[in-house]
Amino acid sequence: MKTFTKTKMLTDAPMHYCPGCTHGIVHRLVAESIEELGLQEKCIGIAPVGCAVFAYDYFNCDMQEAAHGRAPAVATGIKRCLPDRLVFVYQGDGDLASIGMAETVHAAARGENITIIFINNSIYGMTGGQMAPTTLIGQKATTCQKGRDPSVNGYPIRVCELLATLDAPYYIERVATHDVKHVLAAKRAIKKALQFQAEGRGYSFVEVLVSCPTNWHMAPVDALRFMGEECTKTFPLGVYRDKSEGKI
Amino acid sequence: MTSVKINEALCKGCGLCANACPKNVLSLSKHNMNAKGYFVAEVVNPQHCIGCTFCAIMCPDCAITVSE
Ligand SMILES: Cc1ncc(C[n+]2csc(CCOP(=O)(O)OP(=O)(O)O)c2C)c(N)n1
Ligand code: SF4
Ligand code: SF4
Numbered sequence: 001m002k003t004f005t006k007t008k009m010l011t012d013a014p015m016h017y018c019p020g021c022t023h024g025i026v027h028r029l030v031a032e033s034i035e036e037l038g039l040q041e042k043c044i045g046i047a048p049v050g051c052a053v054f055a056y057d058y059f060n061c062d063m064q065e066a067a068h069g070r071a072p073a074v075a076t077g078i079k080r081c082l083p084d085r086l087v088f089v090y091q092g093d094g095d096l097a098s099i100g101m102a103e104t105v106h107a108a109a110r111g112e113n114i115t116i117i118f119i120n121n122s123i124y125g126m127t128g129g130q131m132a133p134t135t136l137i138g139q140k141a142t143t144c145q146k147g148r149d150p151s152v153n154g155y156p157i158r159v160c161e162l163l164a165t166l167d168a169p170y171y172i173e174r175v176a177t178h179d180v181k182h183v184l185a186a187k188r189a190i191k192k193a194l195q196f197q198a199e200g201r202g203y204s205f206v207e208v209l210v211s212c213p214t215n216w217h218m219a220p221v222d223a224l225r226f227m228g229e230e231c232t233k234t235f236p237l238g239v240y241r242d243k244s245e246g247k248i
Numbered sequence: 249m250t251s252v253k254i255n256e257a258l259c260k261g262c263g264l265c266a267n268a269c270p271k272n273v274l275s276l277s278k279h280n281m282n283a284k285g286y287f288v289a290e291v292v293n294p295q296h297c298i299g300c301t302f303c304a305i306m307c308p309d310c311a312i313t314v315s316e
Protein backbone atom coordinates (compact mmCIF):
# COMPACT_ATOMS: atom_id res chain seq x y z
CA MET A 1 0.00 0.00 0.00
CA LYS A 2 1.29 3.47 -0.91
CA THR A 3 0.51 6.92 0.37
CA PHE A 4 0.43 10.23 -1.45
CA THR A 5 0.87 13.76 -0.13
CA LYS A 6 1.66 16.91 -2.05
CA THR A 7 5.36 17.78 -2.34
CA LYS A 8 6.64 20.77 -0.35
CA MET A 9 8.37 21.98 -3.51
CA LEU A 10 4.96 23.23 -4.68
CA THR A 11 3.37 26.19 -2.89
CA ASP A 12 -0.20 26.09 -1.61
CA ALA A 13 -1.35 28.52 -4.31
CA PRO A 14 -4.24 26.94 -6.26
CA MET A 15 -3.18 26.50 -9.88
CA HIS A 16 -5.07 28.51 -12.51
CA TYR A 17 -4.97 25.87 -15.26
CA CYS A 18 -8.20 24.70 -16.90
CA PRO A 19 -9.83 21.50 -15.56
CA GLY A 20 -7.88 18.43 -16.66
CA CYS A 21 -4.96 20.37 -18.19
CA THR A 22 -1.87 18.25 -17.56
CA HIS A 23 0.43 21.26 -17.10
CA GLY A 24 -0.42 20.68 -13.41
CA ILE A 25 0.84 17.10 -13.50
CA VAL A 26 4.17 18.21 -14.98
CA HIS A 27 4.56 20.93 -12.32
CA ARG A 28 4.21 18.22 -9.70
CA LEU A 29 6.71 15.89 -11.40
CA VAL A 30 9.35 18.62 -11.63
CA ALA A 31 8.73 19.68 -8.02
CA GLU A 32 8.85 16.12 -6.65
CA SER A 33 12.06 15.40 -8.56
CA ILE A 34 13.80 18.48 -7.13
CA GLU A 35 12.67 17.55 -3.62
CA GLU A 36 13.77 13.93 -3.98
CA LEU A 37 17.19 15.05 -5.22
CA GLY A 38 17.45 17.29 -2.14
CA LEU A 39 18.12 20.35 -4.30
CA GLN A 40 15.26 22.60 -3.21
CA GLU A 41 17.56 25.23 -1.66
CA LYS A 42 19.79 25.30 -4.74
CA CYS A 43 17.07 25.54 -7.34
CA ILE A 44 16.19 28.43 -9.66
CA GLY A 45 13.37 28.02 -12.19
CA ILE A 46 12.62 30.11 -15.28
CA ALA A 47 8.95 30.65 -16.14
CA PRO A 48 7.82 31.19 -19.74
CA VAL A 49 5.20 33.28 -21.48
CA GLY A 50 2.20 31.05 -22.10
CA CYS A 51 -0.28 29.32 -19.81
CA ALA A 52 2.59 28.50 -17.44
CA VAL A 53 3.42 32.19 -16.97
CA PHE A 54 2.41 31.96 -13.29
CA ALA A 55 4.70 28.99 -12.64
CA TYR A 56 6.65 31.32 -10.37
CA ASP A 57 3.72 31.27 -7.95
CA TYR A 58 3.60 27.47 -7.85
CA PHE A 59 7.21 26.34 -7.44
CA ASN A 60 8.58 26.74 -3.94
CA CYS A 61 12.03 27.96 -5.02
CA ASP A 62 13.56 31.05 -6.57
CA MET A 63 11.92 31.78 -9.91
CA GLN A 64 12.62 34.24 -12.73
CA GLU A 65 10.13 35.22 -15.42
CA ALA A 66 11.59 35.49 -18.94
CA ALA A 67 10.38 37.39 -22.00
CA HIS A 68 8.56 35.22 -24.58
CA GLY A 69 10.92 32.53 -25.87
CA ARG A 70 14.01 33.84 -24.11
CA ALA A 71 14.08 31.46 -21.14
CA PRO A 72 17.14 29.44 -22.28
CA ALA A 73 19.13 32.68 -22.66
CA VAL A 74 18.06 33.83 -19.18
CA ALA A 75 18.91 30.38 -17.80
CA THR A 76 22.33 30.54 -19.49
CA GLY A 77 23.09 33.82 -17.73
CA ILE A 78 21.93 32.60 -14.32
CA LYS A 79 23.75 29.27 -14.56
CA ARG A 80 27.02 30.84 -15.72
CA CYS A 81 26.92 33.35 -12.85
CA LEU A 82 25.79 30.78 -10.25
CA PRO A 83 27.13 27.43 -11.49
CA ASP A 84 26.35 25.64 -8.22
CA ARG A 85 22.58 26.19 -8.66
CA LEU A 86 20.13 23.82 -10.30
CA VAL A 87 18.57 25.84 -13.13
CA PHE A 88 15.47 24.55 -14.88
CA VAL A 89 13.43 26.10 -17.66
CA TYR A 90 9.72 25.42 -18.18
CA GLN A 91 8.44 26.38 -21.65
CA GLY A 92 5.46 25.76 -23.92
CA ASP A 93 5.71 24.84 -27.60
CA GLY A 94 4.83 28.31 -28.88
CA ASP A 95 7.37 29.83 -26.54
CA LEU A 96 10.15 27.29 -27.17
CA ALA A 97 9.70 26.26 -30.80
CA SER A 98 8.29 29.42 -32.38
CA ILE A 99 9.43 32.79 -31.06
CA GLY A 100 12.20 31.17 -28.98
CA MET A 101 13.57 28.64 -31.47
CA ALA A 102 16.85 30.53 -31.90
CA GLU A 103 17.51 30.62 -28.14
CA THR A 104 16.50 26.96 -27.89
CA VAL A 105 18.85 25.72 -30.59
CA HIS A 106 21.82 27.82 -29.55
CA ALA A 107 21.59 26.96 -25.84
CA ALA A 108 21.52 23.29 -26.90
CA ALA A 109 24.38 23.74 -29.37
CA ARG A 110 26.48 25.39 -26.66
CA GLY A 111 25.68 22.53 -24.33
CA GLU A 112 24.68 24.80 -21.47
CA ASN A 113 24.47 22.86 -18.21
CA ILE A 114 20.74 23.56 -17.76
CA THR A 115 17.55 21.47 -17.88
CA ILE A 116 14.71 22.32 -20.25
CA ILE A 117 11.19 21.02 -19.59
CA PHE A 118 9.36 21.43 -22.90
CA ILE A 119 5.55 21.36 -22.69
CA ASN A 120 4.18 20.24 -26.05
CA ASN A 121 0.39 20.60 -26.22
CA SER A 122 0.52 21.28 -29.98
CA ILE A 123 -1.27 24.63 -29.60
CA TYR A 124 -0.93 28.18 -28.30
CA GLY A 125 -3.01 27.65 -25.17
CA MET A 126 -2.84 30.99 -23.44
CA THR A 127 -3.77 33.16 -26.40
CA GLY A 128 -6.81 31.10 -27.37
CA GLY A 129 -5.80 28.18 -29.54
CA GLN A 130 -3.72 29.41 -32.47
CA MET A 131 -1.63 26.96 -34.51
CA ALA A 132 1.76 26.14 -32.99
CA PRO A 133 4.88 24.81 -34.76
CA THR A 134 3.85 21.47 -33.22
CA THR A 135 0.19 21.42 -34.32
CA LEU A 136 -0.56 18.04 -35.91
CA ILE A 137 -1.43 17.66 -39.58
CA GLY A 138 -5.23 17.97 -39.75
CA GLN A 139 -5.54 19.35 -36.23
CA LYS A 140 -7.82 22.38 -35.99
CA ALA A 141 -6.69 25.70 -34.53
CA THR A 142 -8.12 29.22 -34.78
CA THR A 143 -5.51 30.05 -37.45
CA CYS A 144 -6.12 26.82 -39.42
CA GLN A 145 -9.80 26.26 -38.89
CA LYS A 146 -10.15 23.39 -41.33
CA GLY A 147 -7.18 21.61 -39.83
CA ARG A 148 -3.46 22.07 -40.44
CA ASP A 149 -2.75 21.75 -44.16
CA PRO A 150 0.96 21.21 -44.91
CA SER A 151 0.67 22.90 -48.31
CA VAL A 152 -0.31 26.13 -46.55
CA ASN A 153 0.89 25.73 -42.95
CA GLY A 154 3.94 23.49 -43.27
CA TYR A 155 4.69 20.48 -41.11
CA PRO A 156 4.98 20.00 -37.33
CA ILE A 157 8.48 20.43 -35.88
CA ARG A 158 9.87 17.52 -33.88
CA VAL A 159 12.11 19.33 -31.43
CA CYS A 160 13.77 16.30 -29.79
CA GLU A 161 14.80 14.93 -33.18
CA LEU A 162 16.02 18.35 -34.27
CA LEU A 163 18.14 18.91 -31.16
CA ALA A 164 19.51 15.38 -31.43
CA THR A 165 21.34 16.46 -34.62
CA LEU A 166 23.56 18.65 -32.40
CA ASP A 167 26.73 17.30 -30.76
CA ALA A 168 26.51 18.98 -27.36
CA PRO A 169 23.25 17.85 -25.70
CA TYR A 170 23.80 15.20 -23.03
CA TYR A 171 20.26 13.92 -22.61
CA ILE A 172 17.10 14.29 -24.73
CA GLU A 173 13.88 12.35 -24.12
CA ARG A 174 10.21 12.65 -25.10
CA VAL A 175 7.55 11.49 -22.62
CA ALA A 176 3.77 11.87 -22.22
CA THR A 177 1.08 12.35 -19.58
CA HIS A 178 -1.95 10.42 -20.85
CA ASP A 179 -2.01 7.66 -18.22
CA VAL A 180 -0.39 6.55 -14.97
CA LYS A 181 2.29 4.46 -16.64
CA HIS A 182 3.41 7.33 -18.84
CA VAL A 183 3.26 9.89 -16.03
CA LEU A 184 5.58 7.66 -13.98
CA ALA A 185 7.95 7.37 -16.96
CA ALA A 186 7.83 11.16 -17.38
CA LYS A 187 8.85 11.53 -13.74
CA ARG A 188 11.85 9.23 -14.24
CA ALA A 189 12.98 11.25 -17.28
CA ILE A 190 12.61 14.61 -15.54
CA LYS A 191 14.47 13.42 -12.45
CA LYS A 192 17.24 11.96 -14.60
CA ALA A 193 17.58 15.23 -16.53
CA LEU A 194 17.90 17.28 -13.33
CA GLN A 195 20.32 14.75 -11.85
CA PHE A 196 22.57 15.00 -14.94
CA GLN A 197 22.67 18.77 -14.54
CA ALA A 198 23.50 18.46 -10.83
CA GLU A 199 26.39 16.18 -11.82
CA GLY A 200 27.61 18.83 -14.27
CA ARG A 201 27.17 16.66 -17.32
CA GLY A 202 25.60 19.31 -19.57
CA TYR A 203 22.43 20.13 -21.44
CA SER A 204 19.34 18.04 -20.68
CA PHE A 205 15.99 18.32 -22.44
CA VAL A 206 12.70 16.58 -21.67
CA GLU A 207 9.74 17.08 -24.00
CA VAL A 208 6.46 16.28 -22.27
CA LEU A 209 3.27 15.78 -24.28
CA VAL A 210 0.52 17.65 -22.43
CA SER A 211 -3.20 18.05 -23.07
CA CYS A 212 -5.07 21.29 -23.72
CA PRO A 213 -8.70 20.21 -23.29
CA THR A 214 -9.92 23.79 -23.70
CA ASN A 215 -8.37 24.58 -27.07
CA TRP A 216 -8.59 21.02 -28.39
CA HIS A 217 -12.32 21.33 -27.58
CA MET A 218 -12.37 17.99 -25.80
CA ALA A 219 -13.41 16.70 -22.39
CA PRO A 220 -10.31 16.11 -20.22
CA VAL A 221 -10.48 12.30 -20.48
CA ASP A 222 -10.98 12.47 -24.27
CA ALA A 223 -7.98 14.81 -24.53
CA LEU A 224 -5.82 12.18 -22.82
CA ARG A 225 -7.03 9.57 -25.30
CA PHE A 226 -6.17 11.93 -28.18
CA MET A 227 -2.69 12.42 -26.76
CA GLY A 228 -2.10 8.69 -26.46
CA GLU A 229 -3.53 7.80 -29.85
CA GLU A 230 -2.66 10.79 -32.07
CA CYS A 231 0.02 13.05 -30.58
CA THR A 232 2.34 10.09 -29.96
CA LYS A 233 2.17 9.17 -33.68
CA THR A 234 3.60 12.51 -34.77
CA PHE A 235 5.82 12.73 -31.68
CA PRO A 236 7.19 9.26 -30.91
CA LEU A 237 8.13 8.75 -27.28
CA GLY A 238 11.63 7.68 -26.37
CA VAL A 239 15.22 8.58 -25.62
CA TYR A 240 16.87 10.59 -28.41
CA ARG A 241 20.20 11.13 -26.65
CA ASP A 242 21.72 9.72 -23.50
CA LYS A 243 25.47 10.01 -23.32
CA SER A 244 25.48 8.15 -19.97
CA GLU A 245 24.27 5.10 -21.91
CA GLY A 246 26.48 5.81 -24.91
CA LYS A 247 23.44 6.81 -27.01
CA ILE A 248 24.70 9.57 -29.33
CA MET B 249 -7.28 0.70 5.79
CA THR B 250 -6.39 3.24 3.09
CA SER B 251 -8.18 6.52 3.04
CA VAL B 252 -8.43 8.74 0.00
CA LYS B 253 -9.40 12.37 0.53
CA ILE B 254 -10.38 15.02 -2.00
CA ASN B 255 -9.64 18.65 -1.24
CA GLU B 256 -12.89 19.98 -2.66
CA ALA B 257 -11.70 23.58 -2.78
CA LEU B 258 -8.88 22.59 -5.19
CA CYS B 259 -10.89 20.11 -7.27
CA LYS B 260 -11.90 21.18 -10.80
CA GLY B 261 -14.14 18.23 -11.57
CA CYS B 262 -12.00 17.07 -14.48
CA GLY B 263 -12.59 13.39 -13.77
CA LEU B 264 -9.02 12.24 -14.48
CA CYS B 265 -8.88 10.62 -11.02
CA ALA B 266 -12.06 8.59 -11.48
CA ASN B 267 -10.87 7.60 -14.97
CA ALA B 268 -7.59 6.29 -13.54
CA CYS B 269 -9.04 4.42 -10.54
CA PRO B 270 -9.02 0.66 -11.17
CA LYS B 271 -11.61 0.01 -8.42
CA ASN B 272 -14.32 2.60 -9.17
CA VAL B 273 -13.80 4.25 -5.81
CA LEU B 274 -14.27 7.76 -7.19
CA SER B 275 -17.00 9.49 -9.13
CA LEU B 276 -17.90 13.06 -10.10
CA SER B 277 -20.73 14.44 -8.00
CA LYS B 278 -23.92 15.53 -9.73
CA HIS B 279 -24.90 17.79 -6.82
CA ASN B 280 -21.87 18.91 -4.84
CA MET B 281 -20.50 22.09 -6.40
CA ASN B 282 -17.51 23.97 -4.95
CA ALA B 283 -17.01 27.73 -4.72
CA LYS B 284 -15.42 27.82 -8.18
CA GLY B 285 -18.50 26.19 -9.69
CA TYR B 286 -17.07 22.75 -10.37
CA PHE B 287 -18.89 19.52 -9.56
CA VAL B 288 -16.24 17.86 -7.43
CA ALA B 289 -14.94 14.31 -7.29
CA GLU B 290 -16.37 12.19 -4.49
CA VAL B 291 -15.29 9.01 -2.76
CA VAL B 292 -18.25 6.71 -3.43
CA ASN B 293 -16.80 3.25 -2.66
CA PRO B 294 -14.13 3.84 0.02
CA GLN B 295 -14.09 0.18 1.06
CA HIS B 296 -12.76 -0.84 -2.39
CA CYS B 297 -9.69 1.41 -2.30
CA ILE B 298 -6.41 -0.52 -2.64
CA GLY B 299 -4.13 2.48 -2.06
CA CYS B 300 -2.55 2.37 -5.52
CA THR B 301 -2.42 6.24 -5.67
CA PHE B 302 -3.29 6.21 -9.41
CA CYS B 303 -5.93 8.89 -8.74
CA ALA B 304 -3.39 11.22 -7.12
CA ILE B 305 -0.82 10.57 -9.85
CA MET B 306 -3.32 11.77 -12.48
CA CYS B 307 -4.81 14.71 -10.54
CA PRO B 308 -3.44 17.89 -12.16
CA ASP B 309 -4.33 19.98 -9.11
CA CYS B 310 -2.83 17.95 -6.24
CA ALA B 311 -6.32 17.76 -4.76
CA ILE B 312 -5.98 14.14 -3.59
CA THR B 313 -4.29 12.72 -0.52
CA VAL B 314 -3.95 8.97 -0.02
CA SER B 315 -3.05 7.81 3.49
CA GLU B 316 -3.10 4.63 5.52
C1 LIG C 1 6.73 39.08 -27.65
C2 LIG C 1 5.39 38.43 -27.50
N1 LIG C 1 4.75 37.95 -28.60
C3 LIG C 1 3.55 37.34 -28.48
C4 LIG C 1 2.96 37.22 -27.26
C5 LIG C 1 1.62 36.55 -27.16
N2 LIG C 1 1.68 35.21 -26.60
C6 LIG C 1 1.46 34.98 -25.29
S1 LIG C 1 1.55 33.35 -24.90
C7 LIG C 1 1.85 32.92 -26.51
C8 LIG C 1 2.02 31.49 -26.93
C9 LIG C 1 1.69 30.52 -25.87
O1 LIG C 1 1.77 29.21 -26.36
P1 LIG C 1 2.72 28.13 -25.73
O2 LIG C 1 4.09 28.63 -25.58
O3 LIG C 1 2.54 26.89 -26.54
O4 LIG C 1 2.17 27.92 -24.24
P2 LIG C 1 0.80 27.24 -23.76
O5 LIG C 1 -0.09 28.40 -23.38
O6 LIG C 1 0.24 26.42 -24.86
O7 LIG C 1 1.21 26.43 -22.56
C10 LIG C 1 1.89 34.05 -27.32
C11 LIG C 1 2.12 34.02 -28.77
C12 LIG C 1 3.65 37.73 -26.13
N3 LIG C 1 3.14 37.61 -24.89
N4 LIG C 1 4.85 38.32 -26.28
S1 SF4 D 1 -5.70 26.87 -22.28
FE1 SF4 D 1 -4.97 24.77 -22.55
S2 SF4 D 1 -2.83 24.76 -21.86
FE2 SF4 D 1 -3.81 26.63 -21.07
S3 SF4 D 1 -4.51 26.11 -19.01
FE3 SF4 D 1 -6.23 25.79 -20.41
S4 SF4 D 1 -6.10 23.63 -21.00
FE4 SF4 D 1 -4.12 24.20 -20.10
S1 SF4 E 1 -5.79 4.95 -4.38
FE1 SF4 E 1 -6.21 3.64 -6.19
S2 SF4 E 1 -8.00 2.45 -5.58
FE2 SF4 E 1 -7.85 4.12 -4.10
S3 SF4 E 1 -9.18 5.72 -4.98
FE3 SF4 E 1 -7.11 6.14 -5.72
S4 SF4 E 1 -7.00 5.09 -7.70
FE4 SF4 E 1 -8.77 4.26 -6.63
Ligand code: SF4
Pocket residue numbers: 020254258259260261262263264265266288289306307308309310311312
Ligand atom coordinates in the same frame (compact mmCIF):
# COMPACT_ATOMS: atom_id res chain seq x y z
S1 SF4 F 1 -8.39 14.66 -10.85
FE1 SF4 F 1 -8.25 16.14 -9.17
S2 SF4 F 1 -9.21 18.01 -9.96
FE2 SF4 F 1 -9.79 16.34 -11.35
S3 SF4 F 1 -11.76 15.61 -10.53
FE3 SF4 F 1 -10.20 14.35 -9.56
S4 SF4 F 1 -9.71 15.39 -7.65
FE4 SF4 F 1 -10.82 16.86 -8.91
Ligand SMILES: [Mg+2]
Pocket residue numbers: 050092093094119120121122123124125132
Ligand atom coordinates in the same frame (compact mmCIF):
# COMPACT_ATOMS: atom_id res chain seq x y z
MG1 LIG G 1 1.38 25.25 -26.18
